[in-house]
Amino acid sequence: MATEHEFLTRTAERCHDPYLRCALYGAAQAVLGISGCCVLAHAPQGCNMLVNSAFGWQDADYTETLTLCTKLCEDEIVHGGEELLTRTILEAREFSIPIMFILSACGPEIVGDDITAVCEEVQSQVDFKLVPIQCAGFRGSQYDGTDIALEVLLKNLVTDTGQKIANSVCLIAPHANANPTWVGDLRWVQDVLAQMGVQVTATITHGTALSDFEKISASEASILLSFDCGQKAVDYLSTEFGIEQVCKDIPLPVGFGNTRRWLSELAEHFGAGEVADRLITEGEKMVVEVCRRKGLEQFFMHRAPSAIVTDATIGIPLVRFISEDLEMLPELICLRSSQEKSKEILEKELKELSLNPRVIYGADVYQSSTALAESRPEAVFGSNIEKHGIEELDIPFIFLIASPTMRFRMIDREYFGYTGMLNLIEFIQNDWRERYRSRQRRYQARW
Template structure:
């Protein structure tokens, strides 16, 4: 939620719209705390804002048997006159829950009128059998990425202790959930499997199905691995400055595509003295991709997309930075397409540096848009007029009337429903992306008209 004066001036100038790809900071904080098991979450908010928490519950695939969600369900009178009293009453009613911690998230209304959730939690903590962790994350504080950083900052300062010793060859994984792959759990699983093959122990994941006790040993990790270009940098910096947790693979894109995966694996192998394992993973992975494409006839047979159709095709990338930045090299080097428009949903300083270094190394000169909303994307597409767009279902509608023939849905929201997690990271991830390209290419030829009369 932005300030009204700023919104009105930008809208009048045609520089901003209300139709964003991202939700507010409350949603981002909920995304993060719901990744902790055996805990509860109170939304100090009107009932409508609680739906953001429900959405975050689904994104984390939280377990109803291990996570409790509550809401103070504030109405207008309660927000103005009795918000703190209602919050205190709700916390005391939750004391019978079998949980290790209760996260208290505040929405815009209570924060605007000055409800002090921190003071309420301090007063009530001696009266309840669990930890109370207040997080001031009103929607107007920023996007969901800001909410992720706000929640992590509070959680780390409240829960992490200095263990005094390091676990050899260990890492903590940071914000795997700040990823627009609809089944980002597949990416996280690939990372964990790869680390295990290299003999690297994962001390904790911030956050996904993370036990509360994992925070006690978080400082014992030798290194941190940031799994997003959109959020989490502040958490990595805090762990580095307070507990000496080294940040690794920090200046490169995430492992999407042949080149990026190779660089990422070799960097890990060098840091943890597992070069032979890393080189073996690279060789086996690249061989698997090549053999699979050859056997399936991708780009060769009459039933599949011919690679020559992609050659030097001007394309647009509309995505979060986590997926969008590594896609640049993947599309240019490996599919020989030409990114001419890159629209990212965030603008983290380090992510900008990585992207600008990538396009410089590749000799590209695309139009780049940070903090993209639908209006900026539509205007960029109208100016550049690429032949294909790598984006979401939003862009499927945004390209209407622009004469852009191809749309490949690779990021959330997308039309396809998935029951099985499909990673984009690593070598199987390459095949998953190529499969998406193939299916969406074929979908181009489907009729857009519906006939409702019977055929008999």
């Protein structure tokens, strides 16, 4: 079976309408997951907007986590900004913080500000730890930025204790997930592990205590919760501390098939077969019963040509979920990243499912919009960008499952596991009904 796969063309490399922010944002996302930290952006003030966005994505609390910015201006670009950086770090002495991450943006990196040297020089004058991270926007996408930050975190904060904690795991890159409330997915994983008697040594990162880093090297295994970044961190842990990656060649647990397989592989590693069997049996039964009672609309889904436009983390498992459980036909898959490992997994999935969609890796908005215009699917699993992008195309349904959705959600709702399936089905059915809502009144009421 031949699958047509496309990569960024030379054209797209010249003119790019991005889905992703830059490395500074990805690095900020990673470090803002550490509780009670301070993040200092050594950057002009606009870059601080990226840090603010990352703050929101990590569900950080402004009463606990502090962000500062050196707000570089022309003077600092011409004469260097190291003095201003030093001053800002020293000003932060009035805070009670355990650690400060200094993130450098494009400007200071190009003019040669040495944030590492500044941190070394100032370290003795402050009672919090300074960790410099060179993550200028030009170093790559937000996923590259997360990889850069994870590497710095692991190299700076993790030491080899020489001991292992039996049945323990560390979770990597949970935040690199297009589910707008990805924390729900993380909670589901943590809950499943708890039921299997597996201890989570650390989550890198979300609500991570600094002390958690001390336990990482003692982890027996690691689980990568993203298919868009984090593999380098997992490989580092494997090489340095012999931490084995589990569930590494299969999609994340979205839908019956993926969840069954993911839970089974986890159980096999940790000897928790009985727990997994129970979770699978009870979970599948619950989904069926809830759908029966609430009323699952099936007729619009059967063999509907569909497109998936999202990140690899959610996009790859969606393929099996929508084709096996919802009987839809994925005809176009546009993924925002292009990691080799993710490509392998997706290709394996497509082969197993006998599907032959058009696949675009590392897509930008123009590529996905053009591909959608060409393939004209019946339904699109995507974000608010696709919602507006397809407005003038004759595509009936857009299911808003990927960030940005422009929808406010107070409660974190997972896509992983069985309740996750119900969440997705609920979003799909509401968006399907939205299509039929009247926008106009045909006549005026008499009262």
